[in-house]
Structure formats: structure tokens, C-alpha cells
Amino acid sequence: MSSTATAKATPPETPETPVSGLDRYFKITERGSTVAREIRGGFATFFAMAYIIVLNPIILGSAKDMYGHQLDGGQLVTATVLTAAFSTLLMGVIGNVPIALAAGLGVNTVVALQLAPKMSWPDAMGMVVLAGIVVMLLVATGLRERVMNAVPVGLRKGIAIGIGLFIMLIGLVDSGFVSRIPDAAHTTVPLQLGGSGHLTGWPVLVFILGALLTLALIIRKVPGAILISIVVMTIVAMVINAVAKVPSWGLTTPEWPGNPVASPDFGLVGKVSLFGGFDKVGVLTGVLFVFTVLLSCFFDAMGTILGVGDEAKLIDRDGNFPGINKVLLVDGLAVASGGATSSSATTCFVESTAGVGEGARTGLASVVTGGLFSVALFLTPLATMVPSQAATPALLAVGFLILAGSIKEIDWSDFTIAVPAFLAMVMMPFTYSITNGIGIGFIAFSVLRLAAGRGREVPVAMYIVSAVFVFYYAMPALGLT
Numbered sequence: 001m002s003s004t005a006t007a008k009a010t011p012p013e014t015p016e017t018p019v020s021g022l023d024r025y026f027k028i029t030e031r032g033s034t035v036a037r038e039i040r041g042g043f044a045t046f047f048a049m050a051y052i053i054v055l056n057p058i059i060l061g062s063a064k065d066m067y068g069h070q071l072d073g074g075q076l077v078t079a080t081v082l083t084a085a086f087s088t089l090l091m092g093v094i095g096n097v098p099i100a101l102a103a104g105l106g107v108n109t110v111v112a113l114q115l116a117p118k119m120s121w122p123d124a125m126g127m128v129v130l131a132g133i134v135v136m137l138l139v140a141t142g143l144r145e146r147v148m149n150a151v152p153v154g155l156r157k158g159i160a161i162g163i164g165l166f167i168m169l170i171g172l173v174d175s176g177f178v179s180r181i182p183d184a185a186h187t188t189v190p191l192q193l194g195g196s197g198h199l200t201g202w203p204v205l206v207f208i209l210g211a212l213l214t215l216a217l218i219i220r221k222v223p224g225a226i227l228i229s230i231v232v233m234t235i236v237a238m239v240i241n242a243v244a245k246v247p248s249w250g251l252t253t254p255e256w257p258g259n260p261v262a263s264p265d266f267g268l269v270g271k272v273s274l275f276g277g278f279d280k281v282g283v284l285t286g287v288l289f290v291f292t293v294l295l296s297c298f299f300d301a302m303g304t305i306l307g308v309g310d311e312a313k314l315i316d317r318d319g320n321f322p323g324i325n326k327v328l329l330v331d332g333l334a335v336a337s338g339g340a341t342s343s344s345a346t347t348c349f350v351e352s353t354a355g356v357g358e359g360a361r362t363g364l365a366s367v368v369t370g371g372l373f374s375v376a377l378f379l380t381p382l383a384t385m386v387p388s389q390a391a392t393p394a395l396l397a398v399g400f401l402i403l404a405g406s407i408k409e410i411d412w413s414d415f416t417i418a419v420p421a422f423l424a425m426v427m428m429p430f431t432y433s434i435t436n437g438i439g440i441g442f443i444a445f446s447v448l449r450l451a452a453g454r455g456r457e458v459p460v461a462m463y464i465v466s467a468v469f470v471f472y473y474a475m476p477a478l479g480l481t
Contacts, residue, residue, distance in 0.1 A: 022364070026096060031313075031361040038098075041360025042368025045100045047224035048354035051394050053376060054230060054386045056080045056103040058252075060344060062174065062388075063112035065121045066280065071268065071342065073252070077380045078264040079343035085373035087334035087346045092366030095327040098355050099308050100369045101334045104347035105398055106163035107296035109170055110434050111344045115277070115289055123277035125339040127286065130274060131293040132336025132345065139328045144298075150459040154414075155445055156299050157406040158421025162428035162437040163296065164402030169429045171395025174388045175207040176250070202246050203389045206237045210393035218397055223354055226394045233390035249387045257381035264377045268342035288472055291465075292435045293335075297345050301331045304348040312356045350401075416452050420445035439469035 023029055028038060057076035064070050084102035091099055115124035138144035172178040179195050181187055194200055199208070210233040217225030237254035240246065278286040305328070309321050316322060331348060338346035355365045376383075412418045424441030428434050446466040449458045 026362040026364045028362050028364060033359060033361040035364065037359030038362055038364040039368050041098055041355030041358040041365035043355075043372070044223055044358040045098070045349075045352050045355035045360070045365065046369045046372040047227050048351035049100060049102060049349045050224075050376070051226045051230050051391065052084065052102045052105070052349075053077060053081055053383045054391045055105065055394060056108055056343060057384070058174065058388050058391055059105075059108050059170065060112050060342075063116050065116040065124065066119055069121060071121060072265070073384050074380050075265045075268045076343065077383045078266055078377060079268045079341040081373050081376045081380075082264070082266070082269070083334070083338050083341045083343045083346050085370050085377070086337060087330070087370075088366050088373060089370035090333065091327070091330045091348075092363035092370060094363075095330045095366075096323065096363035097305075097309065097314060097327055098312055098360035098362060098365040099305065099327070099348050099352045100355070100366055101331070101346050101348050102373075103338060103344045104297060104300060105167055105395070106300065106434070107293055107347065108344040109166060110292055110296055114292070114433060114435060118285075119277040119280040120273065121342065122271050122273040123280060125342045125344075126272045126274040127277050127290050128293055128339030128345050129272055129336045130290050130339075131297065132332050132334070132339060134290065134294055135297065135332030135335055136329060139325060139332055144328055150461040151299070152417055152445070154410045154417035154421050155424065155441055156303075157409050158424040158441055159295070159299060159438055160303070160406045161403050161421075162425035162441075163300075163434060164399040164406075165425060166399075166428040166432075166434060166437075167395050167402075168399035169432075171392040171399070174250075174395075175392040176201070176204050176389070177207055202240050202244055203237075203249050203387065206233055206240065206387070207389040207393060209233060209236065210390055211396050214393045214397045215400075218401075223357075226397055229393060230386060230391055233393070234386045237387050237390050238385075249389065252384065252387045254385060254387045254390070257385055260382045261378055262381050264380060270340065271342055272340055284468075284472060284475070288435065288439075288468070291468075292438060293345055295438055296434060297331075297335050297347050301328075301348045304350045304352070305331070307350065308348070308352045308356060311353055312361050314361070416448040416454065417445065419448060439472065442466045443469055 022035070026038070028035060057073050057080060061071055061073045061076055080103050084100070087101035091097065091101055111124050111128060115127060135144070169178075173180070176195060177199070178191050178193065181189055181192050194204060210229055213232060214226060214229040217228060222228065234254055237249070238256065241249070241254050277289070281289070305324070306315070306321065309315050314321060321327070334346040338344050355369070410418060410421050420441045423444050424437045426437075427440050428437035431437070442462060443466045446458055446462055449455055
């Protein structure tokens with residue numbers, strides 16, 4: 001997940017003289033920090049983003065592949081936590097920045113709702129691995145920053161907002177606040193309030209209260225607001241379930257597990273088929289799927305890395321981020337590792353600014369956060385008792401933060417960028433497809449710039465990608481699907 005939301009950094013404390021190899025390795029004193037501040041920052045980041053342990057399994061676990069198979073919830077929790085721990089520790093040790101990583105909100109919906117229904121789960125995760133490999137190749141060749149520059153800022157922000165709106169819609173549907181009107185109703189209206197046009201039932205009430213609590217805590221700038229809301233509303237749901245005997249909560253019933261501690265289940269690790277998906281959907285569609293995952297991770301991570309780096313005072317006077325190639329390489333490896341564990345693509349989390357706000361400036365904070373995720377591996381039963389109605393308010397909050405942080409950076413006075421950005425952001429939720437939003441936005445940008453006599457301002461890469469999308473949309477008419 002990304003957003004331009006930031007946290008105010010704590011003023012540097014008086015630097016101490018380096019007295020240990022730990023200090024020298026992480027450049028703690030050199031960056032004006034202390035071990036205590038790094039530890040505090042690591043804890044703050046973990047509690048700010050720990051909600052992903054619950055949300056990622058809910059999003060992936062609710063989807064079925066083309067064979068009707070669903071991923072096991074307990075195994076998804078293990079995979080999510082394992083990959084977050086590995087990637088964040090790696091970012092701390094190699095990248096030496098206070099940036100934590102976990103399964104990305106947005107890209108996991110791509111995997112769950114676009115890839116999996118057209119192939120098997122191992123095939124879908126294989127495409128995530130391929131996207132990660134492409135990211136690493138782009139970093140190794142120096143092309144990642146060049147590709148980044150090919151897409152105008154306004155369109156990038158439109159894509160980010162579209163993903164945020166899509167995430168919000170997923171949250172509303174998964175919670176039962178909004179539901180699909182069945183075809184038997186013979187209406188062109190696709191959605192309705194609640195399950196019958198009205199809000200009824202205890203689960204929906206839990207969602208409403210959770211949404212209000214989450215937003216209230218965010219407005220009050222309470223650290224860990226999303227996690228606090230999930231914990232509180234899970235307790236509320238448990239009490240309601242025990243007293244009212246609610247017949248159905250959907251995927252997860254809020255009941256205290258007999259044993260909250262359990263051995264992690266690594267059953268999904270390594271369940272990957274790198275090229276099996278191409279046999280199911282064809283080479284072109286497969287390439288576009290990989291491209292969609294790549295874009296979802298690419299711009300999300302780049303914005304977060306630069307945003308957190310700036311907040312942590314890691315960017316020099318010339319606007320450069322020393323050592324950014326190491327950070328980008330770890331990010332690419334994280335994407336691939338997410339596919340390898342079936343937890344979906346892993347990306348940098350903007351919630352890392354919570355740690356920076358506590359004073360974190362080095363990778364030691366990420367090591368602390370990664371260590372906390374490692375401990376969470378043995379608490380799977382606690383994570384799998386959280387009902388979707390208690391967790392999905394976080395999707396509303398995350399979607400809002402993405403929108404609030406990005407929409408002001410679009411130049412609405414220039415229609416050649418404002419219209420493509422608008423189309424990208426609305427087509428994602430309206431067509432229930434991130435791929436469609438990106439494709440239509442790219443095509444509109446290329447066409448409108450040409451129509452305005454500004455065709456030379458469009459990078460060649462944008463023309464190429466737009467042409468690929470045009471061919472992709474024309475495939476059914478050409479009899480190629």
C-alpha cells in the first residue's frame with residue numbers, strides 16, 4: 001500500500017559517540033539517532049502495519065481459482081507473516097533504511113480477483129514471482145528509474161487513487177455493508193445497501209462501529225489506529241457472538257481459540273508454477289497480467305521509499321537517495337518472495353513513517369519490526385479469529401489515505417493529464433479491474449496528448465504500452481481469445 005501521508009519526525013537527540021559495531025554498521029550516530037530510538041521506531045512501525053496479518057488472508061482467502069480452490073486461512077497467515085519478516089529484515093540489513101515491507105493492499109486484489117479466477121493459485125503466484133524478477137532486472141540495468149519517469153506524475157497518482165477506491169469497494173462488499181443485487185432481480189443497478197437494500201444484522205453494525213472508530217483514531221492521530229480498531233472491534237464481535245448467537249459472520253466466526261499459540265503452517269511455501277498461467281490465458285494476456293502486478297508494486301514502492309526517505313532525512317541536498325539501488329533491489333526480491341510463499345506481492349509500507357516519527361533513521365528499526373513479525377508466526381490462531389467486519393474498516397481508512405495523499409498532486413487544469421488520471425481512478429472500481437484502469441488511463445493519455453498537438457511530450461515507452469493495451473482490448477473482436 002502507498003500514500004503520501006507522513007508523520008512528523010522527532011527532533012534528533014544528542015548523538016552519541018559510536019561505541020559498537022552495531023552502531024557503525026547501521027550508521028546510527030552518523031544519522032543522528034540512538035539505539036533506543038531505533039527500537040521505539042521498530043515497534044511503532046509494527047503496530048501501525050500489523051493489520052496486514054489479518055487483512056491479507058481475508059482478501060486472498062475469499063477468492064477462488066479457476067478450479068474452485070481456496071487458499072487455507074491459517075497457511076495464508078503464516079505466509080503473510082513469514083514474507084513480511086524476511087523482507088523487512090532484509091531491508092534493514094542490506095538497505096539500512098527504516099522501511100518495513102508486507103503484502104501490498106491493492107496488488108493482492110489483482111491476484112485474488114483477476115489472476116486466480118483465470119488460472120490455478122500456483123500459476124497466479126508464479127506471475128507474481130515473474131513480476132519480482134522483472135523488477136530486479138530493471139534495477140540491475142538501471143531501467144527502473146527511467147521507466148518511472150516515463151509515466152507522468154498525474155497519471156501515477158490517478159492509478160494510486162484508483163487502487164485506493166478499489167480497496168474501499170472491496171471492504172464495503174466483504175463487510176456486507178454493500179452487496180450485489182442478484183440477476184433474478186432483473187435490474188440494471190448492480191449494488192445495494194446491505195443484503196436487501198437495508199442495513200441489518202450484528203455483523204454490519206460491527207463494521208459501521210469499526211469504520212467510525214478507525215477514522216476517529218486517525219483524525220486524533222493515535223499511533224496504531226488501524227490495529228487498535230481491529231482489536232477493539234474483534235472483542236466487541238466476540239461479545240456479541242457469545243450473547244446473540246449470530247448465525248453467520250461470513251468467513252470467520254469471532255471465537256477465542258482453544259490455544260492462541262500454534263506452530264506455523266508452511267504448506268503454501270513453494271507452491272508456485274512460473275509459466276503455468278501462460279498456458280491458461282495465453283502469452284499476451286499473461287504478459288499484461290505480469291505487467292499489471294509490476295505496475296501495482298512499482299509505483300507504490302517508489303513513492304513510499306522516496307516519501308519515507310525524505311521524512312527520515314536520508315535524501316541529500318541534490319535530491320538523491322544514497323544507496324537507493326540496494327533498497328530497490330530488496331523491494332524487487334520482496335515482490336518475488338511474496339509470490340514464492342503464496343502471500344501475494346510484498347511491497348514497502350507507508351506506515352513506516354510511524355517509526356520515523358518515533359525517531360528511526362536506520363535499518364535497525366526495520367530489524368526490530370522484522371523480529372516482531374517473526375514472533376507473530378506463532379500466534380496464527382489469534383489472527384484467524386478476526387471477522388472480516390472487524391478488519392475491513394481498515395480498507396476504508398487505507399483507501400481514504402491514498403486518495404487524500406495523491407489527489408492534490410494531479411494538475412486538474414491540464415485536461416490531457418486530468419482526464420486520463422480520472423479515467424484510471426474510476427475505471428478500477430467501476431469495472432472491478434485494476435488492469436482496465438491502467439490500460440484505459442494509458443491509452444487516453446497518449447491519444448489526448450496527440451490530439452492536443454503535444455505528441456512529442458509522450459515518452460516512446462508510453463506509446464508502446466498503450467498500443468499493447470489497445471491490442472489486448474481488441475483481441476475478442478479479432479477472435480484471439
